[in-house]
Amino acid sequence: MATSWTRLAKDPFSVATFSSRRSTKSQRSVEAGCAKPCLSDWTQAGVSNVTGVKLLPLNTFLTNAIGLRQKLPKQSSKRRNDVARMAVAAPSKPVQDVDAPEENVLYDAVIIGSGMGGLVTATQLAAKGAKVLLLEKYIVPGGSAAYFEREGYTFDVGSSMMFGFGDQGTTNLLTRALAAVGKKMETIPDPAMVHYHLPDGLSVRVHRDYEEFIAELTSKFPHEKEGIRKFYDDCWKIFNALNSLDLKSLEEPRYLLGEFVKQPLACLTLAYFLPVNTGDVARKYIKDETLLRFIDIEDYAWSTVPASLTPMINSGMVLCDRHYGGVRYPIGGVGGIAQTLADGLEELGGKIAYKANVKRILVENGQASGVRLTDGREYKGKTIISNATRWDTFEKLLEPENMPDAEKKFQTRYRKSPSFLSIHMGVRADALPDDSDVHHMVLEDWSKMEESYGTIFVSMPTMLDKSVAPKDRHIVHAFTPCWIEEWEGLSPADYRQKKEQVADEIVDRLEKGLGFKGLRQATVFREVGTPRTHRKFLAREDGTYGPVPSRRPLGLLGMPFNTTALKGLYCVGDSCFPGQGVNAVAFSGMACAHRVAADIGLEKTIPVLDGAFNKLLSTVRDRV
Ligand SMILES: NC(=O)c1ccc[n+]([C@@H]2O[C@H](COP(=O)([O-])OP(=O)(O)OC[C@H]3O[C@@H](n4cnc5c(N)ncnc54)[C@H](O)[C@@H]3O)[C@@H](O)[C@H]2O)c1
Ligand SMILES: CC(C)=CCC/C(C)=C/C=C\C(C)=C/C=C/C(C)=C/C=C/C=C(C)/C=C/C=C(C)/C=C/C=C(\C)CCC=C(C)C
Secondary structure (H helix, E strand, O other): OOOOOHHHHHHOOOHHHHHHHOOOHHHHHOOOOOOHHHHHHHOOOOOOOOOHHOOOHHHHHHHHHHHHHHOOOOOOOHHHHHHHHHHOOOOOOOOOOOOOOOOOOOEEEEOOEEEEHHHHHHHHHHOOOOOEEEEEOOOOOOOHEEEEEEEEEEEEEOOOOOOOOOOOOOOHHHEEEHHHOOOOEEEEEEEEEEEOOOOOOEEEEEOOOOHHHHHHHHHHHHHHHHHHHHHHHHHHHHHHHHOOOOOOOOOHHHHHHHHHHHHHHHHHHHHHHOOHHHHHHHHOOOOOOHHHHHHHHHHHHHHHHHHHHHHHHHHHHHHHHHOOOEEEEEOOOHHHHHHHHHHHHOOOOOOEEEEOOEEEEEOOOOOOEEEEEOOOOOOEEEEEOOOOOOHHHHHHHHHHHHHOOOOOOOOHHHHEEOOOEEEEEEEHHHHHHOOEEEEEEEEEOOOOOOOOOEEEEEHHEEEEEEEEOOOOOOOOOOEEEEEOHHHHHOOHHHHHHHHHHHHHHHHHHHHHHHHOOOOOOOOOEEEOHHHHHHHHHOOHHHOOOOOOOOOOOOOOOOOOOOOOEEEEEEEEEOOOOOOOOOHHHHHHHHHHHHHHHOOOOOOOOOOHHHHHHHHHHHHHHHHO
């Protein structure tokens, strides 16, 4: 079933297809370790800055120029030809995108980055009538939730586990974000969120049906029947409260007061749980140490920290939504979500520019006023919104001496989580059981849960949607946390060799842990990405998956919202409240758009109350 997005992804002229046609040698890439090597060939050929073009052999340059022409599906053929001609005719000067956004315009919002956080902010603002410019460094939207194609496979860059696609309640944030721009995507419900394969043969399947899950867990820990119920009941209190609120900015008092009046119990429940960590709730009801470790991995699966460091509000959201809206896979792949939002943004008159690498946030009279790209272009905005991580935003995009004290504090409270080693495989379908679950987690030793390569996450989206792989093939995406340091300073040959060696070890563990005997033999395509790959293509410092608390947090209380100490500058994405997760950053995008809209007069607020409330809020949070 082809959606318009899948047609785009499968379009023979899409850039990813262009990439996959390149030779194996060039696939190994210009920069060793690049998971999208041809894209880096392409970038190095100087699409946004062709100063290096003279160094390339003519045939490579021409192929790249044609690739560029082919990758602009939405532009007129005249424009595409113009761009390609410019690339060929004027190789020693930076090529200006002929359809580049105008520089002499004052936008309501200039947004840096088209991750899901940036895209939701952009689309929400455009839907409210704002004049929006979205600048993306890469060549497709989505960031960690984007896609790439190789040899007929459409791989999800990150996880394939999508929440937020439900059709009831208010926590279905992807459904709502798409609806705001008049879009809807077809999705396939996943019968289980994840299948855990844990030490000592403990195997737990998280069924979509809540009672089935509780029965399965209770059968493994019958002596904790009551504790299990009580723990998950607390999660439901949170989820039901969240799912009854109109989810918007907690920094906007008019909205907040309105919700307190309409839903006092829900708001008080959330206020109660705001400073609480999951581990404390679990320990209140559960004594069995193995079951407590199970609760740890229930959180680690999406927060990359154990329950003691995971805010209870987020646990309430994830551990219940999987039985409510459930996990669903968008037909054609996760990348379609970003592509569909980007289409919707443009249809509403918003502008999105790719290969637009923001180098600097401009500050005038103590207020963020615009951005400068690496090619020198400048764009002005009443507000500037960064979807880059806070480390990238405050240490690279702003002059370091402009770092506000609040950000210094953030860096003491939160640290960068590890990145991932990602193994994208195409596997002969006859080698895998037909009825396998889509998502698995494998851990052989509890004491290694948080170590590099300790826990293996597996997504096999073709178990639900065969359209993302060639006939009789499955996608197996295995990923495991690891740090960037051990991948630095290697020669290109050593780097390549290490990638393959580590990947072989992970695949061997999957053969045992999942019972997928012969997985390695049946693998007909494999590409390995490292933290360096994440850093390069996702523009995330050290390739980090996101911020995690460096010490026991007070739940979500210390997590920064969208406004920053620099007037006019906002942040959105996983280094803002409520943290990592596509549905979480979708919330962050909605909240950010709401706050920005209030600040530029597109949304009602109560100015007198606004200032005082936010002062109080930041004083309280400063003390956390
Ligand atoms: N990191 C992973 O492996 C991974 C995997 C699965 C899901 N996720 C989820 O993805 C979400 C992250 O979403 P997000 O919205 O916070 O961010 P994101 O990292 O997905 O997107 C940020 C975007 O900003 C762009 N960008 C960064 N700096 C830029 C600059 N200077 N100029 C122009 N563009 C720039 C990047 O290219 C990227 O597209 C989280 O929910 C996370 O849980 C991450
Ligand atoms: C006093 C004040 C300010 C407020 C009063 C009280 C009040 C009204 C509070 C309101 C709070 C609100 C609105 C909170 C909202 C919280 C939300 C929306 C949280 C959402 C969290 C979503 C998360 C954490 C989603 C995570 C999803 C996943 C699956 C993430 C990662 C996935 C992986 C790493 C891959 C896993 C893969 C495999 C294979 C296992």
